[in-house]
Amino acid sequence: MQRPLTNNGSSAGYSLLELVTTLAVLAILVVGTIPIAQNAVKRQKEMRLREDLRMMRNAIDEFKRDTYGACPQGAVVTGNPTAVGQGGGVPADPRSRVVIDDCKIFETDNLDRYPPTLDTLVDGVRVKARGINVTGGSGLNDNTKQATELNQEKELKKVYLRELPVDPMTGKKDWKIRSSYQDKDSDNWDEINVFDVRSASDEEALNGEKYSDW
Helix, strand or coil: CCCCECCCCCECCCCHHHHHHHHHHHHHHHHHHHHHHHHHHHHHHHHHHHHHHHHHHHHHHHHHHHCCCCCCCCCCCCCCCCCCCCCCCCCCCCCCCEEECCHHHCCCCCCCCCCCCHHHHHHCEEEEECCCCCCCCCCCCCCCCCHHHHCCCCCEEECCCCCCCCECCCCECCCEEECCCCCCCCCCCCCCCCCEEECCCCCECCCCCEHHHC
């Protein structure tokens, strides 16, 4: 059965069956794209989580490197970081250019000297340059500085994290923490030090792993 034509020869419209079919096809397409869009959002959060974990773990490791040669037992400040018996000697790792000089942050049970809290990485700690500050005198007249003045060390503070990131999976800064004296399955932090951080989310990632296992 042919549709009646208008004066200009075009079709008068669509039948109800055609409209229903079209809407059904559109609905199928929309429903099919929802999981794709959801997965895309989830994948972006996963990428951000991996980046946040990498950033915090790098900060923890950098803090640990800066503790080599710092704070001999019973000291209030760090000794000469190049002298044996006053801080242990300069580590071979060239990435560590300073040594932590804030010995009050280390409790006696934190023998491994990882950061005591995550906030420590954000608040920063007092540090001093590695090596001996050897500077010769520049004369004795009034217009020049003496060697003792040049060798005075300015107090430096090093920050390891600009800010504590939000867990993209929970929307909170509720990271799970474990110390160097706990195994990876420990749920309750013993508050001795910060050796590792994990997501507090128990959800599964797109690859089937749990975010808390990353």
